[in-house]
Amino acid sequence: MKRIRFILFSALAILIGSATQNPAQESTDLQSQIQKFQAGTHQFMLAGYAVTSFIKEEGNPSQFESAFMPIFLFKATDKVFFEGELEIEIEDGAQEMNLEYGQILYLFSDYLIFGAGKFLNPTNYFIERLHPAWINKMPDKPLMVHPGTRMLASQHLGFQLRGAVPIKGSKIEYSFFVGMGPVLDPATGEVTFTNYGDNNDNKSIGGRIGFIPIPKFEIGYGFEVAKVGDANTNLESVKAINNVVDFSYAKEIKGLKGGVDLKAQLVWLNIDNPNIAPLIYSNDSFGGYAQISFRPYNSPSEFFQNLEFVYRYDWSDKPNKAPSNEYIKRSGFGINYWLTSSSLFKFAYETSNIDLPNGSTTNEHRFIGQVAFGF
Amino acid sequence: MKLKRKYITGFLLVLGFFVVVAISGCASTTDIADRSGAELWGNNCASCHNIRPPQTLTDAQWEVAGIHMRTRANLTGVETNKIIEFLKTAN
Structure with missing residues (x-):
């Protein structure tokens, strides 16, 4: 009898308990349960960005370009992770698909990560942190990171070790890598960085040290050293050395009701002079960019809150006696309109002044309109 | 020259x-160790791009995106975990 009474009381308690449960609480519990088991979000995630540009260059037909960059992220365990990005683009009249990066990561500790695969060049701050179209405040990349100027690698194929160590209120970051390295073109004296079949046994070694003394302020120095000549030739021992300095600072200015963002990067590339024709000149290249932007995000007007003004100056100076000698100086002014935190319209006007190998100078002007969306 | x-x-x-x-x-x-998840989120993420509201991703997605950004922005494990926990709480 006691047993039956206990069962009846228990059933009654459960009924009362379930009847008095807050519907909102019930809904939250259900949501969290669904989220926990939602396919495709627990360990795998698809991110990325898409961009379409309209380009009108003086003297050339206007063009549309479009690209879609899906990023695949997979967390196998708390220590093992994969990240890969594809670049599918329609540019210069052709459709291409490339592997932007794809690397397996092992998180050794709070301060050390090991990576293996094709990864973004740690010495190239712009490429590693700022190149996605919804992050880059101008509609194109600075000259010295453009593959055409052949001054600095965008990716490496190899291994890397990286991490950060906090020191009280500041932080030191580090990245070191070993990769295939650049390849020398003996006809032009230039190096190419898209090296997926090495031309010698020497591997490039490089790294970057960054210092963050206060939040949103960072300064870094990076380097890369490699032998770039073909094996078993008299250019085998020719070395290329990259030195890179980068700088980043963001600050809210209450008086201006907004925030200022400063970015800069300098690149030096030195290739040995082997004194073997046609490489009988000092083969030094120098490039860089400096950019300032301002967004009045605390303005009382919603329209002005979403506006952003950008100015960038960039240049690329190739060796005077090299066949590819060109000295390009470019100024660009842009106005962006933010639709969401990761999608925007960009409008930019750029003027380039180019010193050509024959000693003459030419000017180029172009307008770019772009829409970018990060997800 | x-x-x-x-x-x-x-x-x-x-x-x-x-x-x-x-x-x-x-x-x-x-000290970085004493900073809150919200502070670390604002300081680190906004150095490169606009801050994305916590609601743009689910809790599970923030866990995956957090590790991706730890590699990209050289965050420590502690910083990453604090930021992820903050985003999940604010979601």
Whole structure:
């Protein structure tokens, strides 16, 4: 009898308990349960960005370009992770698909990560942190990171070790890598960085040290050293050395009701002079960019809150006696309109002044309109 | 070559100015270990891009995106976990 009474009381308690449960609480519990088991979000995630540009260059037909960059992220365990990005683009009249990066990561500790695969060049701050179209405040990349100027690698194929160590209120970051390295073109004296079949046994070694003394302020120095000549030739021992300095600072200015963002990067590339024709000149290249932007995000007007003004100056100076000698100086002014935190319209006007190998100078002007969306 | 020197000198001067500004602000900064997830989120993410509201991703997605950004922005494990926990709480 006691047993039956206990069962009846228990059933009654459960009924009362379930009847008095807050519907909102019930809904939250259900949501969290669904989220926990939602396919495709627990360990795998698809991110990325898409961009379409309209380009009108003086003297050339206007063009549309479009690209879609899906990023695949997979967390196998708390220590093992994969990240890969594809670049599918329609540019210069052709459709291409490339592997932007794809690397397996092992998180050794709070301060050390090991990576293996094709990864973004740690010495190239712009490429590693700022190149996605919804992050880059101008509609194109600075000259010295453009593959055409052949001054600095965008990716490496190899291994890397990286991490950060906090020191009280500041932080030191580090990245070191070993990769295939650049390849020398003996006809032009230039190096190419898209090296997926090495031309010698020497591997490039490089790294970057960054210092963050206060939040949103960072300064870094990076380097890369490699032998770039073909094996078993008299250019085998020719070395290329990259030195890179980068700088980043963001600050809210209450008086201006907004925030200022400063970015800069300098690149030096030195290739040995082997004194073997046609490489009988000092083969030094120098490039860089400096950019300032301002967004009045605390303005009382919603329209002005979403506006952003950008100015960038960039240049690329190739060796005077090299066949590819060109000295390009470019100024660009842009106005962006933010639709969401990761999608925007960009409008930019750029003027380039180019010193050509024959000693003459030419000017180029172009307008770019772009829409970018990060997800 | 003169132009190169001019650029280098100009860059170093500008850089020196900001180093002075930065160092002068060092005294008031909190130890990274003592910073909250919200503070770390604002400081680290906004260095490169607009801050994305916590609601743009689910809790499970923030866990995956957090590790991706730890690699990209050289965050420590502690910083990453604090940021992820903050985003999940604010979601």
